[in-house]
Amino acid sequence: xxxxxxxxxxxxxxxxxxxxxxxxxxxxxxxxxxxxxxxxxxxxxxxxxxxxxxxxxxxxxxxxxxxxxxxxxxxxxxxxxxxxxxxxxxxxxxxxxxxxxxxxxxxxxxxxxxxxxxxxxxxxxxxxxxxxxxxxxxxxxxxxxxxxxxxxxxxxxxxxxxxxxxxxxxxxxxxxxxxxxxxxxxxxxxxxxxxxxxxxxxxxxxxxxxxxxxxxxxxxxxxxxxxxxxxxxxxxxxxxxxxxxxxxxxxxxxxxxxxxxxxxxxxxxxxxxxxxxxxxxxxxxxxxxxxxxxxxxxxxxxxx
Numbered sequence: 001x002x003x004x005x006x007x008x009x010x011x012x013x014x015x016x017x018x019x020x021x022x023x024x025x026x027x028x029x030x031x032x033x034x035x036x037x038x039x040x041x042x043x044x045x046x047x048x049x050x051x052x053x054x055x056x057x058x059x060x061x062x063x064x065x066x067x068x069x070x071x072x073x074x075x076x077x078x079x080x081x082x083x084x085x086x087x088x089x090x091x092x093x094x095x096x097x098x099x100x101x102x103x104x105x106x107x108x109x110x111x112x113x114x115x116x117x118x119x120x121x122x123x124x125x126x127x128x129x130x131x132x133x134x135x136x137x138x139x140x141x142x143x144x145x146x147x148x149x150x151x152x153x154x155x156x157x158x159x160x161x162x163x164x165x166x167x168x169x170x171x172x173x174x175x176x177x178x179x180x181x182x183x184x185x186x187x188x189x190x191x192x193x194x195x196x197x198x199x200x201x202x203x204x205x206x207x208x209x210x211x212x213x214x215x216x217x218x219x220x221x222x223x224x225x226x227x228x229x230x231x232x233x234x235x236x237x238x239x240x241x242x243x244x245x246x247x248x249x250x251x252x253x254x255x256x257x258x259x260x261x262x263x264x265x266x267x268x269x270x271x272x273x274x275x276x277x278x279x280x281x282x283x284x285x286x287x288x289x290x291x292x293x294x295x296x297x298x299x300x301x302x303x304x
Contacts, residue, residue: 001177002050003185006042006061008035009194010255011201017255020221021210025202041089041143042073048164049076054174057185065193070122075188077134077181078174083167084123084138086116091144096152116140116157130184206256211269213245214252225271232270245270246280250298260288260295 008016015032016039018024024032046060057077064070076083090109094101100108120138127136141159142149152158159167213223217238223245226233232240240248249269253261266277281287285296 001056001182002058002060003182004059004061004189004192005046006039007194008039012039014203014255015201017214017252018204018209019219022204022208028201031201037089038087042087044089045074045085045087045141045143049168049171052168052171054172055079055177056171056174057177057181059185059188062188062192063194064122064191068122070119072119072123072188075123075185076171077185078171079176079178079181080134080174082123082127082132082134082136084120084136086112086119086138086140088112088140088142088147089144090142091146093148093150095150101149112140113155113157126188127184130180130187132180132184203257206253206258209256211252213240213248213270216240216248242272242276243280243284245272246277247284250285250296254298261297262293262295 011031012035015024015028015035018028019032019036042060046058049058055078059075059077060073062072062075064072072084073087074083074085076085090101093104096102099113100111102108116138120136123138124136127134139157139159141161141164143161145161147160210221212221213232214221215223215234215236215238218234218236220234220236223232223234223240230242232242232245234240246266249266250261253265253269258265263274263277263281266272266281267274270277281296285298288295288297
């Protein structure tokens with residue numbers, strides 16, 4: 001049972017969508033790189049477990065601000081154990097020194113082991129508060145196969161990408177989801193704060209951004225219309241239906257600060273005909289007449 005997946009904050013979504021659309025200011029670029037790296041590592045782990053047989057509850061991304069600041073990448077609730085995984089998507093060569101990880105460039109990351117201990121400690125308090133009978137197991141998972149660590153003799157709380165098969169086998173063997181497990185998952189989700197701690201970014205003028213459809217697979221901005229077909233196609237082979245292209249265009253324009261999205265905006269963004277855009281907008285969005293022209297607001301969700 002998947003109870004929650006990661007949903008980016010508005011700031012995270014904005015920075016993520018800016019990729020290859022504008023030359024970001026340095027602080028924004030660093031925030032973007034950090035978010036993208038972390039998200040892609042977590043997504044990789046999620047894709048490893050989402051379709052496994054077995055009965056358990058997946059919660060992806062809990063960010064708690066009060067009464068303490070703590071973040072959980074994955075909490076998986078099973079009948080016998082509660083698994084807490086902190087996913088690290090490091091790549092390249094690192095060495096272990098003084099309980100820290102140091103890159104070849106000499107950069108040391110914050111103490112990830114103290115971070116794990118703090119999250120583990122608070123989750124234990126919540127488990128006791130809700131009288132959950134399960135045992136808590138907390139691990140750091142280095143998910144990237146291109147990560148190499150020297151000087152490290154091992155820790156019980158650390159797993160590498162090639163060591164995950166026992167986790168998958170355990171999840172496949174799990175049976176039974178109780179109402180208490182569901183209630184605990186709901187309580188954790190209620191504590192989630194999606195606003196994020198740092199909203200100080202630079203907002204760019206939409207006129208300065210490179211517009212166009214982004215491939216949902218490889219993220220290149222080079223989706224091409226296929227003549228006499230109802231989809232776009234990327235050089236990587238990924239296809240995007242016209243209706244999903246319209247939805248993507250609307251959401252990106254809204255994210256970039258377009259207050260009232262009009263048909264012309266979607267036509268310019270996608271290259272679709274006026275007729276096609278009008279038909280799809282009328283099907284999936286609310287239409288509003290205004291003395292300055294007709295605009296649309298989000299209506300029925302389109303399944304991508």
